[in-house]
Amino acid sequence: MKSKQIFQQYESREVLTAYLFLIPALFVIIAFVLIPVLGTFWGSLFRDVTYLPRKFIGIQNFLYVVGNADFWRALRFTLLFTVTAVILETFFGMLFALLLNETFKGRGFLRTIILIPWAIPTIVSAKVWKLIFDYTYGMLNFFVVNLGFSGGKINWLGSSFAAFWSLITAEVWKTTPFVVIILLAGLQAIPQDLYQQAKVDGAGLFKRFRTITIKLIQPVLIIALIFRTIDSLRIFDLVYVLTGGGPGGSTKPLSMLGFEMYTNDLFGKGSAVSIITFCIVFLITIVYLKTGKFRERFS
Amino acid sequence: MKEKTVKRVLMTLGAGLLTFFTLLPFIWMLLVSLSSRPDFLFSGTAQFSINNYINVLNNSSLHFLDYVKNSFIISSITAIVVTCLSSCAAYAVSRMRFPGRIIIPLFVLTMSMFPPISIVGYLYRFFSDTGMLNTPIALILPYIALTVPLSLWINMSYFSQIPLELDKAGLIDGAGRITILRKIILPLALPGIFSSFLLVFIACFNEFLFALMLTIDYNAQTLPVGIALFEGLHGEIPWGDLMAASAIASIPLVVLSLIFQKYIIQGLTAGAIKG
Amino acid sequence: MKPSSVKLENVSKSFFTLRGKVGVLSDISLDISPGEFFVLLGPSGCGKSTLLNLISGLEKPTEGRIAIGDKIAVDIAQKIFTEPYKRDTALVFQSYALYPHMTVQENIAFPLTNLKKKISKNSINAKVMETARLLQIEGLLERKPAELSGGQRQRVAIGRAIVRQPRLFLMDEPLSNLDARLRMDMRAQLKDLQQRLQITTIYVTHDQMEAMTLGDRIAVIHNGVIQQVGKPAEVYGQPANPFVAGFIGSPPMNLIEGAIMEENGKTVLKNKNGRYIIPREAVLKINVTNKENCVMGIRPENISIGKPGEGNIDVVINVVENIGSEYLSYIFLKNSKHIIVKSAQKPTSNNVSLTFQHDNILFFNP
Amino acid sequence: MKPSSVKLENVSKSFFTLRGKVGVLSDISLDISPGEFFVLLGPSGCGKSTLLNLISGLEKPTEGRIAIGDKIAVDIAQKIFTEPYKRDTALVFQSYALYPHMTVQENIAFPLTNLKKKISKNSINAKVMETARLLQIEGLLERKPAELSGGQRQRVAIGRAIVRQPRLFLMDEPLSNLDARLRMDMRAQLKDLQQRLQITTIYVTHDQMEAMTLGDRIAVIHNGVIQQVGKPAEVYGQPANPFVAGFIGSPPMNLIEGAIMEENGKTVLKNKNGRYIIPREAVLKINVTNKENCVMGIRPENISIGKPGEGNIDVVINVVENIGSEYLSYIFLKNSKHIIVKSAQKPTSNNVSLTFQHDNILFFNP
Amino acid sequence: GQKNNLSFIVGGTAKTFAFWEKTIKDFKEETGIDVRMIRSATQTEMRKQQIFIALRGRKADPDVMVMDIAWIGQLSASGWLESLNNYDIDTSAFFSNIVNLADTYNNQIIGLPLFIDAGLLYYRKDLLEKYGYPDPPKTWGRLSEMALHIQKEERRNNPDFWGFVWQGAQYEGLVCNALEFFGSAGGGFFSNDNIPIVDSDENIQALQFMANCINKEKISPPNTYTDMKEEEARFIFHNGNALFQRNWPYAGNRHNEEGSPVKGLFGITVLPHFPEGKSVSTLGGWHVGISRHSDRKKDAAAFVKYITSHEVQKDMAVELGLNPGRVDVYESEELKSGFFGALKEVFLAAVPRPTVPYYAQISLVLQKYLNDAIAGNQSPGKALKKAQGEIKEIIKTYEK
């Protein structure tokens, strides 16, 4: 019965076609990601220091990383950063996508400018933000001084609190367009007659939003969330330029910890950090997929 | 209150917020690019001119236009290839029945979760061994691998919004899977396809780490790397040049976004099925 | 709630497409009384659905005004437009438009969750259950629309409309995908519901039987113009023009064009196919403007078949169809038209004469 | 091309949903001859569309085998499955499934562009034009589906199926959204086309008339099980069981349950509502297994209305409906059932007796 | 890659690249050897990644590389640097202290200083004069006195004025700064026999001074420990908003540029010291070496020789304003007088950072605790004690 049921479900020709469709993509991914990743995993089991003999040490690298207070601090920061950034991005992304989905004068202009933040390379936009937050001659402090808020300039990247929110601001500014683009295309695909039906059924603006837009956009939204989360959890460029992990390492994300280890010739430990980062990303994604009813939606 | 009024108020607020939110840093960037010094707000002595632009475009040892060209070529090729690969894959995953249709997209997604730093060493060795270092290929291939997951998942979700009946109609009308994908699914998923194209394009346009490690000079280096080279040894940043370069670099993307608008079309599937 | 009247005054509607303007409805005026069951009939594409959309507020007319009850729903001249969800109508879409992400239960419950006066979950459930039972889909409440058959989807669409008590029911071919027996059940249920609640109803259908049995009045539309409004029997018995005559009735009325003239002391209608003797009693009813060019109408069931020479015209039957209890005989004419005769018995021969029942003959200007 | 036979052997189909297995078709065997026009009838949700999907290859049966012509299309035991696009069938979807981004022209042309033997653009255009003219949509070729009315969409769906000459036509209620007159036209066109090309056709409909006039044979399905297969007259005249009897015919056959017994020298059917005298001639036909519990069937048109006392039972008419040329009289019974009588004249009184035409009385096991 | 020409990895701005392109062309004319330039990023960490990835992969490219002084220990310990002893290179013309301390590993010369850096004290001549100080400060205490006084006065007209700017952000530069403070108090990171002495009393005292500048005396801006790198400090001084600045020599070139607000108003001198120590300047700069994996070592050596030749070094100094690694260049006509002349003395006394292979990790630890201490989050003593502990741990791991 079991094997029969399996045959039941699949059609050999169709299976073949499906694999033909998948193979090119899978091939590239396997060659350029999976194999290096397996190499990384393998490498994480070694003491891999250039000026010392390579030695198999099992999971010692992992133990070292996990036993390191810096790791936990970086993890805490990364998670906090991700949660905050993703929530804000989703909020603004949804807001703007809904707005840009309406027809009104000037929509074309707004649709163009919304792409700007995303289109500027991170290393540039991070510098722009650095300039904006700059204590001495930044734009923000110019306003602070000249519009007469509080007393004197604010050290935007100075305290871990301010630095955190500065990073968040820059990140949200930069990546909200990503969410907007995905959601906007998703919104276009919602059949208009459902809205019409809902109007006739007496549902007002917010009710329609809640019961139709949100529900039908959900698969797309989840995907935007997943990729934003994956990227936020691996944030690097922005922090590297904007705060360099400071002050006092309080804004150092996991990826930067890994990067430091790599640059400081701790390849085994760097790999261990990478693997751990990966595991965390993976777990969180699984949670998303579970809540997003991925299976149900795509089968 | 009337729904229309509520809507109008919300929209005006949203539009204002959006404009302020996106443009403020950008305008600041433009101002800096036009001024002779980045601290003009405080010093008040800066001159405004397009000298920085001229400088960036004219200075041949900067190779700025080479970077733009490389970026454009690499991003376009990657985005086109990725769009093709991932639409095929997304089609299979979202509309065909085969063992692995759940696990394969998950696998692909998983593959996008690695910190890129951990695989760049391998790639360097690979491309160096195969003599492809410092060629566009050395970036295109990893970029494809890195962006296929995003594109696949986005396309998957857009495809799943298209009624399955249309594939069935296609099958009945004698079309093979490729024809169905090409003539039915792709046109209908166009907003989705194009937005994933755009996202992939921009992701490649902005990628820094791989571009830095896998290229050597202006024959293959991309814009972010080129811009990073503006910086001096002790962190001296020629702000004006940097911002001018960034402003120029955003022009292709503005063009792209104008095209993007054309493909964001409402209600493509209207009238398809009854039910 | 008091039932609402619906009043349309000089309503016109055009669509503006990329290829230009498509005029759909022109100068429609209708006055539907409170509690009336009003049926719209007309050929495919004549604008029935568009008319319902105008009344429900999903589309905006190009001209004219519509009032529901004593509220003006839309008035182009005065720039008044009431949003659909404020008009309190229930619409069964021709294309169903079920919410694909909701179960049948949720689909039907949806309008109830939008009521101004909130009602409890229990009473929502009870109402949904009642409605589902009425529509014989109580076993499908947990399913999503994609898992339903065509007729089941259509019933869900009806359920969503009738679960609450709106001021106005608008139904666009709500029974088209149901089998005959179920359709009869549903028809009775709808009629019962409508009479019980006294909700004004505008109903589009292609089904003769439905139109005749359900409608208090029928409007026949053709090419966006109203042809006739009247009681079912009126429209059937005294069609206003050949179009209505030919449209109502299945099989439709036979319409024979020709010129009326006297021949051998008999009044005949003459055309390329021959001469039809007009029964004496019917001659009095000829009220056409131009006798040279007019149309005579006679329903298939009002023709009897006799031996050649006995009736009004001798013909050869080409095809006989059995439609269950009756037989349809087709007489093909030269201009690719045909005469149909309905009879309880199968004609015994192909060479027959037809006799037109005189009190059922009608004459029209073409 | 030679027309293909279609052979189904012990075909079953279940859907596996998140809430468990839903059995839809069980053990269907059918043998459809080449060139036959085969009609599927059955109540909503009985599995008709599913059956068409199985034949076309859009769904795969859970059990059994299907052969089209001499090729096995699917055989579960042998693990054979032919892809839909290799089966060369044309299917009119119940839900139309038009390509929304293509114009009507492109929609209809689409199957032609997929042919193995490429044909020229001109001949594609010619074929599309011809098809459109046949369906009376030649003026809409430039439109997209969203700009069409329901009936127009349905005709495009038909057009897409008939534009090429497949081995097999599968049509799922192709005329349900057309008005009576157009439907009659289309019906004639389809029949003509089918006969001209001799293409085997399987046709799902809810319309009595369509089933009777189009079908060479009819299969009646109920709850996924075939109830009867036969010529239209057979199915109408000699229904195999009460279900078929009650399902075919509009209004349906009156089915009266009861016990047959002798009373006062007369054979009567007795139940809570009273006793029905069975005409002597009909008594001979009683072939039920259990006389205590059987069903008598009589069609509405086979009952005549007479003065009280004259007929087989005296009743009171509750409602009379005019359905155009005829009248339906409803006699409500105690168990919320009713007897319907169809008559050409309106009954003059409400107190009447009914006479059953003896040669049209049928008896069934319940 | 296409391995027919010599490859040379170097980072810099467009101007730098233009200089190297020209040099490569000249070299080709002279020797017929083709050199391909690999343009690496400017950020030190990125450069390091780039070179290390290639070397770890045992790639023949790059043949010749420009290395930060801080990496040399690790590169040489990994055995990636070709000994230059076999290539007949005369090192006598270079700063011998630098060649001995930084470029020698296991008695082999493995690199040559291409251009060098050392910390300097910049001061505003005009302001010192204005407030009656004839000389720049010799000790840190004096510096802070002067800064306090003048800052207070200057603030009257210029609220953005600061007494002393230096590099305190959490990065390598902080370690360089700290080494100078520590060293000038008699402390340091390692003792002569390579034992870590990070938590010595001298160091604690010096670190306390650094923290006080920001938090107590407030002569250094509050963003010192967050933002302040070379450029940030230079900017403040450049705009006339600082009295003293600790920076590398490059800043002087910029301050002297046309249109600079402080052009001609500033002087340079060796860094101050604590009463019990003597002035110390951290050695920075970039060295050139040949990869062990190179397949064209001879040509590579020729190229190294060429770019460290007197001529090229002089051009480099003139055109790029970099400080040559050769002492003899400072004697030349073009450089003798002026800015460069004054630097020579500083370089002669400069001390390198520890050259242990795991220096980078030690630096990370130091960056973290030093930064934390000057931010006022931890007391200097505590911070340094922890740093000492962690450094010992690191050493333990690698001495095995």
Ligand SMILES: Nc1ncnc2c1ncn2[C@@H]1O[C@H](COP(=O)(O)OP(=O)(O)OP(=O)(O)O)[C@@H](O)[C@H]1O
């Ligand atoms: N995907 C599905 N999952 C579960 N049940 C289904 C699914 N599709 C159809 N069914 C059920 O199968 C039965 C048969 O469906 P089918 O569409 O064949 O009916 P039908 O005879 O065509 O009815 P109708 O005349 O209403 O179109 C219905 O009861 C339906 O609810």
Ligand SMILES: Nc1ncnc2c1ncn2[C@@H]1O[C@H](COP(=O)(O)OP(=O)(O)OP(=O)(O)O)[C@@H](O)[C@H]1O
């Ligand atoms: N969006 C549109 N753009 C252009 N023409 C349209 C549009 N919608 C409908 N039409 C046209 O308007 C006419 C009336 O359409 P409508 O849907 O009201 O017809 P209908 O009477 O409901 O027909 P049916 O019985 O086939 O459903 C049709 O000829 C149709 O082609």
Ligand SMILES: [Mg+2]
């Ligand atoms: Mg319609």
Ligand SMILES: [Mg+2]
């Ligand atoms: Mg069906």
